[in-house]
Amino acid sequence: MHTLRERKKQRTRDALLRAAVELFTSQGYDRTTVDEIADAVDVSQRTFFRYFAGKDEAALGLVEMTVARFVEAVRARPPQEAPLEALRRAVVDGWYSVNEVVESVVPVELYLRMYRVIEETPVLLAAHLRRSAEAEEDLARVIAEREGLDVDADPRPRLAVAVFSGVMRAAERQWSTGEDVGPEGIRLLTARCLDGLGPALLGDWREPGTGRGVRGPAQA
Amino acid sequence: MHTLRERKKQRTRDALLRAAVELFTSQGYDRTTVDEIADAVDVSQRTFFRYFAGKDEAALGLVEMTVARFVEAVRARPPQEAPLEALRRAVVDGWYSVNEVVESVVPVELYLRMYRVIEETPVLLAAHLRRSAEAEEDLARVIAEREGLDVDADPRPRLAVAVFSGVMRAAERQWSTGEDVGPEGIRLLTARCLDGLGPALLGDWREPGTGRGVRGPAQA
DNA sequence: TTGTCAATTGTCAGCGGCTGTCACTAGCCT
DNA sequence: AGGCTAGTGACAGCCGCTGACAATTGACAA
Numbered sequence: 001m002h003t004l005r006e007r008k009k010q011r012t013r014d015a016l017l018r019a020a021v022e023l024f025t026s027q028g029y030d031r032t033t034v035d036e037i038a039d040a041v042d043v044s045q046r047t048f049f050r051y052f053a054g055k056d057e058a059a060l061g062l063v064e065m066t067v068a069r070f071v072e073a074v075r076a077r078p079p080q081e082a083p084l085e086a087l088r089r090a091v092v093d094g095w096y097s098v099n100e101v102v103e104s105v106v107p108v109e110l111y112l113r114m115y116r117v118i119e120e121t122p123v124l125l126a127a128h129l130r131r132s133a134e135a136e137e138d139l140a141r142v143i144a145e146r147e148g149l150d151v152d153a154d155p156r157p158r159l160a161v162a163v164f165s166g167v168m169r170a171a172e173r174q175w176s177t178g179e180d181v182g183p184e185g186i187r188l189l190t191a192r193c194l195d196g197l198g199p200a201l202l203g204d205w206r207e208p209g210t211g212r213g214v215r216g217p218a219q220a
Numbered sequence: 221m222h223t224l225r226e227r228k229k230q231r232t233r234d235a236l237l238r239a240a241v242e243l244f245t246s247q248g249y250d251r252t253t254v255d256e257i258a259d260a261v262d263v264s265q266r267t268f269f270r271y272f273a274g275k276d277e278a279a280l281g282l283v284e285m286t287v288a289r290f291v292e293a294v295r296a297r298p299p300q301e302a303p304l305e306a307l308r309r310a311v312v313d314g315w316y317s318v319n320e321v322v323e324s325v326v327p328v329e330l331y332l333r334m335y336r337v338i339e340e341t342p343v344l345l346a347a348h349l350r351r352s353a354e355a356e357e358d359l360a361r362v363i364a365e366r367e368g369l370d371v372d373a374d375p376r377p378r379l380a381v382a383v384f385s386g387v388m389r390a391a392e393r394q395w396s397t398g399e400d401v402g403p404e405g406i407r408l409l410t411a412r413c414l415d416g417l418g419p420a421l422l423g424d425w426r427e428p429g430t431g432r433g434v435r436g437p438a439q440a
Numbered sequence: 441t442t443g444t445c446a447a448t449t450g451t452c453a454g455c456g457g458c459t460g461t462c463a464c465t466a467g468c469c470t
Numbered sequence: 471a472g473g474c475t476a477g478t479g480a481c482a483g484c485c486g487c488t489g490a491c492a493a494t495t496g497a498c499a500a
Contacts, residue, residue, distance in 0.1 A: 005467055033456065044479050049458065076473070080274070094437055124348065128344035129353060155390060156414070162386025193375070225496055232448095264450050269487065339499065439445070 013043045013051050014105050020058035021106055025113040029059060029121045056127045059118065062111050063128065066098045067135050073097075083143045083157070087164045088194050095187050112176075119176045132169075136161050167193050192198050233271050234325050235261045240278035241326055249279060249341045279338065283348065284333050287355050294318075295362050303363045303377070307384045308414050309432045315407050332396075339396045342402045350387075356381050387413050400408040 003012065019040040023032040034055055038048045052058045073090035081089070102111050118124040140158040144151035152156050171193040175186055221230065228373050243252040245416075254275055258268045272278045286327040293314040297306035322331050338344040351419040364370065364377040395406055 004469075008467085009477080033455085034458085044478080045457090048479060050477080055457070103443090125353075126346035126350035129349040130342065133345075134350060135366070155387075159383070159386060160392055162389075163383055166379060166382025167375075169382075170375060180461095223497075229448080255485085265486095266451080266488090267449060270448080273487095275486070314496085319499085 010046070011043065012043065016043070016048060016051055017058060017061050018106050021062065021110050021114050023104050024059055024163065025110055029055075029117055029124060034188075056124060059114070059121075059124050060127055060131065062102060062114055062133065063107070065101050067131065069098050069101060069136055070094055071138050071142070074139060079146050083160050084164060086146070087139070087161070091097065091168065091194075092187060092191055115172075116176050119173065132165065136165050139165075232261065232263065232267070232303065236263070236268060236271055237278060237281050238326050241282065241330050241334050244279055244337050245330055245391070249275075249337055256388075276344060279341075280345050280347055280351065282322060282334055283338065284351065285321050287323060289318050290314055291355055291358050291362070296361060299366050303380050304366065304384060306363075306366070307359070307381070311388070312407060312411055335392075335396050339393065352385065356385050359385075370429060383385070 001007065014112075016037060020032075020037045023036060023040065034048055035162075035197050037058065038045045052061070070090060073094040073136060074086055077086035079088055099108060102108055117204070118128050140161045143161060144154070144157040147157065168190065171190045174193070175181065175189050186219050221227065236257060240252075242259045243256055243260065244292070252266055255265050257278065258265045268278075276334040277284075290310060293310035294306055297310055301309070319328060322328055337415070339347050360381045361371055363380060364374070367377070369377060390408065391410045394413070395401065395409050
């Protein structure tokens with residue numbers, strides 16, 4: 001990152017990302033052409049595709065950064081923590097560092113709005129879900145290693161991650177469809193969603209004492 | 221479905237679907253153009269797009285049918301069954317009727333191979349995951365209604381469905397990457413995956429008695 | 441039957457995403 | 471300074487997809 005060339009490249013990439021996000025959030029994804037983005041940065045369309053494999057990558061770039069950050073955060077948690085606790089703490093504590101990274105490219109507010117665009121643009125949502133599935137796989141491997149398990153032999157790591165991701169996705173949607181909450185609101189929202197996890201899984205759904213929790217059907 | 225026109229339409233659609241699946245499974249999704257598919261059925265390219273919103277819809281058509289079938293099957297389960305049991309029985313019992321529907325368009329073997337193509341073609345996998353997410357939402361509503369709950373107020377329906385879907389997806393992948401198993405093999409595989417659900421969630425991961433299951437972290 | 445209406449299809453033109461190619465420019469290194 | 475290479479622009483072209491209009495074909499009543 002020290003040679004002039006490398007700095008220049010980084011600047012063009014950031015500029016493209018910024019221009020893309022600004023256009024996407026202001027006019028929508030479909031109504032924005034790659035040419036527009038390239039022109040805004042004063043670069044040829046061909047160059048855009050040298051930085052991003054597709055139009056969608058420019059749209060998912062920001063989220064991508066935060067996801068990668070999160071996986072790293074989990075990897076860094078002390079190994080004596082139980083799996084779900086490590087995941088939970090990583091997401092709750094990690095928000096600040098995420099803020100930093102995002103802010104180095106665009107104001108955080110744009111990040112929020114970009115998230116909404118992703119959620120309401122079918123092709124972007126699809127790409128996002130695919131990428132999330134990959135991240136889940138990574139997380140499962142991290143968890144398995146922490147617990148000294150074989151990820152292909154024991155289903156529990158993947159299962160735990162699946163449960164966790166389900167909750168996170170629920171929080172995401174709640175937050176992206178609700179009214180505009182600041183970054184701090186997100187932390188609270190996710191924390192609250194995660195707190196509901198245990199009771200939801202273990203409690204009986206109708207009345208106590210009938211033995212109808214997750215246990216029943218699974219053993220049937 | 222009784223007028224000549226309607227029958228003709230159905231036949232063209234089936235023919236397009238069949239041709240698409242055959243081409244996709246034999247030469248790959250990317251290396252197959254829409255023109256090829258249309259030519260194989262002796263129809264104009266424009267007509268193809270009157271039946272399918274996009275090239276991907278022709279690829280996901282088969283799976284789409286089975287997913288819809290499955291959601292219906294869950295809806296039809298007796299309401300006294302616990303949620304996860306209803307889901308489980310729907311998938312295990314429902315396989316035969318799925319077979320029927322698929323076989324009316326292409327041999328089941330092609331269904332299996334098409335599934336592999338989807339799994340290894342990024343854009344198709346993405347679209348598939350998105351559609352699956354929608355199905356999950358539907359299922360959550362069905363479950364909520366069975367239990368007399370409000371999906372938006374109570375997180376447990378979505379959570380249960382998320383867990384279940386996680387297991388199903390694990391089974392899907394195991395089956396699509398493994399060696400060629402027949403339709404009966406799939407039933408066994410999914411059943412086995414689902415049987416592991418209860419112990420995996422409730423058991424302790426290292427040794428019994430330390431109180432470190434899903435319960436611990438969720439309450440932290 | 442036959443004529444009329446509506447549904448389905450083919451043709452054509454065109455946009456936008458994306459890629460290969462090649463010449464050219466600009467940073468790098470000795 | 472001058473050769474080398476990474477990065478860029480310009481151009482051509484494929485493919486997915488859409489709108490518009492004309493031609494065809496089945497539906498249905500007179």
